[in-house]
Each structure stands twice: as C-alpha cells, then as structure tokens.
Amino acid sequence: MxxxxxxxxxxxxxxxxxxxxxxxxxxxxxxxxxxxxxxxxxxxxxxxxxxxxxxxxxxxxxxxxxxxxxxxxxxxxxxxxxxxxxxxxxxxxxxxxxSEDWHARFTCLGRSYEYVIANRRAPLVLEAGRAWRIAQDLDAGAMHEAAQVLVGRHDFTTFRSAQCQSASPVKTLRHLSVRREGDHVIVAAEARSFLHHQVRSMVGCLALVGEGRWTAADMRDALEAADRRRLGHNAPPDGLYFMGALYPGE
Amino acid sequence: MxxxxxxxxxxxxxxxxxxxxxxxxxxxxxxxxxxxxxxxxxxxxxxxxxxxxxxxxxxxxxxxxxxxxxxxxxxxxxxxxxxxxxxxxxxxxxxxxxSEDWHARFTCLGRSYEYVIANRRAPLVLEAGRAWRIAQDLDAGAMHEAAQVLVGRHDFTTFRSAQCQSASPVKTLRHLSVRREGDHVIVAAEARSFLHHQVRSMVGCLALVGEGRWTAADMRDALEAADRRRLGHNAPPDGLYFMGALYPGE
Missing domain, CATH: 3.30.70.580 (Pseudouridine synthase I, catalytic domain, N-terminal subdomain)
Known part of the structure; x- marks a missing residue:
C-alpha cells in the first residue's frame, strides 16, 4: 500500500x-x-x-x-x-x-485562504464566478485595521454557520490581512483550522467596514457578542480560494 | 446623434x-x-x-x-x-x-497586448482557455533579450498570417518585453498597429527561445528572411489579451 x-x-x-x-x-x-x-x-x-x-x-x-x-x-x-x-x-x-502516518486532514498544522473582491462597477466577465464584485469604493486600510480585531484566540460563534460541525467555536486566527492590488481587494486568512463559513463571514463584515457602514469597534462588538444574529453579512463563495496547508517538517 | x-x-x-x-x-x-x-x-x-x-x-x-x-x-x-x-x-x-471626429479605429495611436504563458506541468484548471501552458522551464531572460531583436521598424512578413489584410508588412514595434511572475511568463507588446497574428507569431518564436531551441540570432534570421515559412511557431489564442489603446490627448 x-x-x-x-x-x-x-x-x-x-x-x-x-x-x-x-x-x-x-x-x-x-x-x-x-x-x-x-x-x-x-x-x-x-x-x-x-x-x-x-x-x-x-x-x-x-x-x-x-x-x-x-x-x-x-x-x-x-x-x-x-x-x-x-x-x-x-x-x-x-x-x-x-509515510502512512501522514494524513492530509489530521496532521495538518495550518490552512490558508484568500478572498478576492473585485472593487468595480462593471459586471465581472473575465472573473465571473471567481471574485465578489463590490461597486462601492472600499477603504482597504480601514478593513485591514478592523481585521486585526479578529486575530488571536476567540469564540467565533458570530462568524460560524448553523451547519458547523466543529466541537468548539473557539479558534485561533493567526493572520488576517487586507491589501489592495489595483481594483482588487484581497483578504488573506491563516489558522490551524476554521469554522464552517468563518472566512466568508469575516469577509462579509470586513466589506461593511470597507464601505464605511461598520467600524473596527462594530467588528469587536460583533465578535464579543458571540451571537450569529450579529453577523453583518456572509460573502458569496465566488471569491474564496483555498491557498495552502502546512504539515510537520515543512 | x-x-x-x-x-x-x-x-x-x-x-x-x-x-x-x-x-x-x-x-x-x-x-x-x-x-x-x-x-x-x-x-x-x-x-x-x-x-x-x-x-x-x-x-x-x-x-x-x-x-x-x-x-x-x-x-x-x-x-x-x-x-x-x-x-x-x-x-x-x-x-x-x-466628439464625432473621435474614431476608435482610425484615430487610435497605439495598441497594447499581453500574452500569458503558464509555465507549469499540470493541465490548467483555473486558467483553462486563458493562458498557454508550456511544461518545459522557460528562460524568460533569454526570451526578453531575443524580443529586443524585433523592436523597431521592420518588415514583419515572417510573423504575418496568410489572411492578413494590412497594406504593408512593415510595422514599428515600439515595445516587446518578457517578464516572469512566479510560474507565469508574460509577454507585453505595443505598437501603433499589428499585422494579423503578429503577436501570437512573435510569442510562438519567443517560446522556442525560452525552451533553448532558438537563439536571439535565430530570431534575427527569421525576421530578416521576411518569409512566413521561417515562422517557428504560432502561439494559441488562449493566452492573448488586448490590454489597451491610446488616443490623441491621452
């Protein structure tokens, strides 16, 4: 074998x-x-x-x-x-x-995702189904700042789907950053593991910050509430990419 | 109107x-x-x-x-x-x-294209139909050097399709560069106008250089021959993007 x-x-x-x-x-x-x-x-x-x-x-x-x-x-x-x-x-x-003790799921030490927002007015053609289009100008700097509220060990219940099968809502988010590249805003996230819909839920709330409808304080309140009803918005799947995973010895 | x-x-x-x-x-x-x-x-x-x-x-x-x-x-x-x-x-x-004297075709002062080569072994999935996959490691530096042979005013008959309707095979290529970005090799071309298939023909020959099968001298010989039978290779349409055009006052 x-x-x-x-x-x-x-x-x-x-x-x-x-x-x-x-x-x-x-x-x-x-x-x-x-x-x-x-x-x-x-x-x-x-x-x-x-x-x-x-x-x-x-x-x-x-x-x-x-x-x-x-x-x-x-x-x-x-x-x-x-x-x-x-x-x-x-x-x-x-x-x-x-070797047979290497397991893609159980020996994995970290997962990383990127979420691609196409910040433009026109419908997507070359990126149809491959990015989330947001027409309103996003403030990527404010998004990055609010993202830092979420970094660390927290109860992420607010950002967890009802179908999530994880034993605990407590996860350690190692990295969450927001950068602008031309008319794209890219959110990068890294953790040992994520709750179901966690990245899309975080991105949805970061988009509210980018549009000026939420502040970093609203993000903190939503996180601390540990209540799914406080979720601002769930981003669509289109812009989400699994980027990589880390294993012992790598 | x-x-x-x-x-x-x-x-x-x-x-x-x-x-x-x-x-x-x-x-x-x-x-x-x-x-x-x-x-x-x-x-x-x-x-x-x-x-x-x-x-x-x-x-x-x-x-x-x-x-x-x-x-x-x-x-x-x-x-x-x-x-x-x-x-x-x-x-x-x-x-x-x-105004009515602005014409997308006739007042255009320059056109630019980019050609995207995905330099990897695996079949393309996220870029299927959107890049030309070449498995062999390409030397982008050698390609860029050979590209400079083509810059300037030349008879581009070698790089012209049989269906080309241009009055003359003489064109002035203002810019032709090759750069590597991770596992992508990108060819950028700019001219007032191009012959039919010119960019794809130039890219096909540059790929031969990248693979070590042609030298810059072979590129010069092919150009100077002004003979379509000397064309090394025509790149597929998948990787070609019309990137922009320039007009008076811009």
Missing part, C-alpha cells in the same frame, strides 16, 4: 463543494473516479479542507492510498490524464509518496 | 472573434444586439482592434453612435444590464461621450 500526498487545483464552479454528495458532482467524487481507473480499486481522497459549493483551490493538500505503486511523477501524470479525459476542473499540481 | 466611446472587457472563449461573422457568435454582434435594445435602432460598433477567436480583452476601446442620448454613466449601466440579461461575456468598463 502506497500513500500519495497531492497538491490539487480546482475550479469550484462545477462542484457542490469538495465533499462527496448524494445529489451532485463534487471534487472528491471527480478525483476518486479518476483515481479508481488508474489504480484499479476504490479510492478515498482525504483533504486538508472541505470547501463549499463554488469555492476554489489553488493548492489543496490531500492524500489517498493505492495498492498499485507507480513512481509519484507518473502517478500524477496518470491522474491528470484521467481528469482531463473526464473534463473535470481538477488538476494535480504535485504528487509525492508519504 | 451622440457618439459614445467605450472601454470593454470580454472573455474570448464564447466568440468567433471580435468581428461579426455569418456563422457564429461574435463580440460585435453581442454588443450591437444589446445596444439596439437600449437605443431602439441599428448600431455599429467600431473598435481599436479586431481580436481573433478565443482572444480576450481587458480594455478594448470602441465607439458607437446613438440617436438616443443618455448621460454616459446611465448608457453604460443600461448596456451592462442588457449584456448580462443576454448572458454575454462582455462588459462595459467605461462609457464617455466623445
């Missing part, structure tokens, strides 16, 4: 999220079906994060176990060939062999 | 190029049909450049004449509303009123 660790890129638009669903396509199913034709037996893909419908990944980390052993480079090439044949919007960026 | 000057963004993938075609969708037709519902009479869209099938625009400059006069901002909003309703991959980024 050989464990392969993968770095995956995917476009979230055709999928009902990462995780296999009974009633629609998923990244997991797309990958597993491709892998099964390569290795000749059922495969389970484990990932660092389980992104929602419409959320993208630039570098999702994942693994699967194979009874067929190929050199990792050839395995990656074979998987990409099958994924292309099936016209899936998933690609293997990297494939390496790892 | 009011003349509106526009800046347009479009995704080239759904269209058989900018120019109206008898047998397929075009950017021109998409825009003209949207505009006709707004102004209530037939409209002709004139543009700075007529891009090929699959070529994109970040800022195409164009104009049309309208018997109905709206404030430019409202005209832009109305056009975008119709384009969205028709699910077209075209958006109006800017709309201003100009």
């Amino acid at each position: 050989t464990r392969y660790a993968l770095t995956l890129e995917y476009d979230g638009r055709p999928y009902m999220g990462f995780q296999r669903q009974a009633h629609g396509p998923s990244v997991q199913q797309a990958f597993e079906e491709a892998a099964e034709t390569v290795v000749g037996h059922p495969v389970t893909l484990h990932s660092a994060g389980r992104t929602d419908t419409g959320v993208h990944a630039r570098a999702m980390r994942a693994h699967f176990d194979s009874e067929k052993t190929l050199p990792p480079f050839r395995m990656g090439e074979a998987l990409n060939a099958r994924l292309r044949l099936a016209e899936q919007a998933v690609a293997v960026l990297d494939c390496v062999e790892v | 009011t003349r509106y000057a526009l800046t347009l963004e479009y995704d080239g993938r759904p269209y058989m190029g900018f120019q109206r075609q008898a047998h397929g969708p075009s950017v021109q037709q998409a825009f003209e049909e949207a505009a006709e519902t707004v102004v209530g009479h037939p409209v002709t869209l004139h543009s700075a450049g007529r891009t090929d099938t699959g070529v994109h625009a970040r800022a195409m400059r164009a104009h049309f004449d309208s018997e109905k006069t709206l404030p430019p901002f409202r005209m832009g909003e109305a056009l975008n509303a119709r384009l969205r309703l028709a699910e077209q991959a075209v958006a109006v980024l800017d709309c201003v009123e100009v």
Whole structure:
C-alpha cells in the first residue's frame, strides 16, 4: 500500500463543494473516479479542507492510498490524464509518496485562504464566478485595521454557520490581512483550522467596514457578542480560494 | 446623434472573434444586439482592434453612435444590464461621450497586448482557455533579450498570417518585453498597429527561445528572411489579451 500526498487545483464552479454528495458532482467524487481507473480499486481522497459549493483551490493538500505503486511523477501524470479525459476542473499540481502516518486532514498544522473582491462597477466577465464584485469604493486600510480585531484566540460563534460541525467555536486566527492590488481587494486568512463559513463571514463584515457602514469597534462588538444574529453579512463563495496547508517538517 | 466611446472587457472563449461573422457568435454582434435594445435602432460598433477567436480583452476601446442620448454613466449601466440579461461575456468598463471626429479605429495611436504563458506541468484548471501552458522551464531572460531583436521598424512578413489584410508588412514595434511572475511568463507588446497574428507569431518564436531551441540570432534570421515559412511557431489564442489603446490627448 502506497500513500500519495497531492497538491490539487480546482475550479469550484462545477462542484457542490469538495465533499462527496448524494445529489451532485463534487471534487472528491471527480478525483476518486479518476483515481479508481488508474489504480484499479476504490479510492478515498482525504483533504486538508472541505470547501463549499463554488469555492476554489489553488493548492489543496490531500492524500489517498493505492495498492498499485507507480513512481509519484507518473502517478500524477496518470491522474491528470484521467481528469482531463473526464473534463473535470481538477488538476494535480504535485504528487509525492508519504509515510502512512501522514494524513492530509489530521496532521495538518495550518490552512490558508484568500478572498478576492473585485472593487468595480462593471459586471465581472473575465472573473465571473471567481471574485465578489463590490461597486462601492472600499477603504482597504480601514478593513485591514478592523481585521486585526479578529486575530488571536476567540469564540467565533458570530462568524460560524448553523451547519458547523466543529466541537468548539473557539479558534485561533493567526493572520488576517487586507491589501489592495489595483481594483482588487484581497483578504488573506491563516489558522490551524476554521469554522464552517468563518472566512466568508469575516469577509462579509470586513466589506461593511470597507464601505464605511461598520467600524473596527462594530467588528469587536460583533465578535464579543458571540451571537450569529450579529453577523453583518456572509460573502458569496465566488471569491474564496483555498491557498495552502502546512504539515510537520515543512 | 451622440457618439459614445467605450472601454470593454470580454472573455474570448464564447466568440468567433471580435468581428461579426455569418456563422457564429461574435463580440460585435453581442454588443450591437444589446445596444439596439437600449437605443431602439441599428448600431455599429467600431473598435481599436479586431481580436481573433478565443482572444480576450481587458480594455478594448470602441465607439458607437446613438440617436438616443443618455448621460454616459446611465448608457453604460443600461448596456451592462442588457449584456448580462443576454448572458454575454462582455462588459462595459467605461462609457464617455466623445466628439464625432473621435474614431476608435482610425484615430487610435497605439495598441497594447499581453500574452500569458503558464509555465507549469499540470493541465490548467483555473486558467483553462486563458493562458498557454508550456511544461518545459522557460528562460524568460533569454526570451526578453531575443524580443529586443524585433523592436523597431521592420518588415514583419515572417510573423504575418496568410489572411492578413494590412497594406504593408512593415510595422514599428515600439515595445516587446518578457517578464516572469512566479510560474507565469508574460509577454507585453505595443505598437501603433499589428499585422494579423503578429503577436501570437512573435510569442510562438519567443517560446522556442525560452525552451533553448532558438537563439536571439535565430530570431534575427527569421525576421530578416521576411518569409512566413521561417515562422517557428504560432502561439494559441488562449493566452492573448488586448490590454489597451491610446488616443490623441491621452
């Protein structure tokens, strides 16, 4: 049995999220079906994060176990060939062999996301489904300042979806920054793990700050209330990208 | 009669190029049909450049004449509303009123393009149809050096398609640069005007240089031969973006 660790890129638009669903396509199913034709037996893909419908990944980390052993480079090439044949919007960026104690989800030390806001009036064409368009001029500096309120160990109940299955609402947000690049405003977030919808919920509230409707103090009040009804706004999935994960020894 | 000057963004993938075609969708037709519902009479869209099938625009400059006069901002909003309703991959980024001696094609002083190469092994997912994937490591420095051979006034017959309708193969290339940004290699080109397929032909040959199969001297030989049979390679449309145009007084 050989464990392969993968770095995956995917476009979230055709999928009902990462995780296999009974009633629609998923990244997991797309990958597993491709892998099964390569290795000749059922495969389970484990990932660092389980992104929602419409959320993208630039570098999702994942693994699967194979009874067929190929050199990792050839395995990656074979998987990409099958994924292309099936016209899936998933690609293997990297494939390496790892020991059986390496687990994409359970040994992961950190996850990072970026959220892309296209701050412009015109409807999105080249970025349709790939960014959140906000027409009103955003104050990225004020957003960055308010973001610092959220950094650290907090009860993030306000920023948690009703479907969240995490045992505790307390998480440590290591990094949250907001930067402007031309007509884009980019929010970067890093933590060991996130609650369901946490990044999109934080971004929704940061957008209110950027529009001048919330202050950093409103952000602090919302956080301290630990009450989902205090959530200002949930950002759409379009602009969210899983950017990377960190493992011991990296 | 009011003349509106526009800046347009479009995704080239759904269209058989900018120019109206008898047998397929075009950017021109998409825009003209949207505009006709707004102004209530037939409209002709004139543009700075007529891009090929699959070529994109970040800022195409164009104009049309309208018997109905709206404030430019409202005209832009109305056009975008119709384009969205028709699910077209075209958006109006800017709309201003100009005098009748302003012509998107005939008064244009310069056009600029960028060509995006994704220099990576894995198939493209997030950039499918939006970049040219080259797996072999490219030497962007060597490409930039070879690009300088082409800058200036030359007979570009080697880099001209058989369908080119330009009166002369002599053009002045004002700028041609190659830069690396992570795993992307970006070619930027600027001239008053280009021959048909000129940018894609130049990029195709620059890629040969990047792969070490051509030298700057080979590029010079190909240029000086003024012979289409000496063309090394024509890059696909996917990576080509019309980036902007320049007019008197700008």
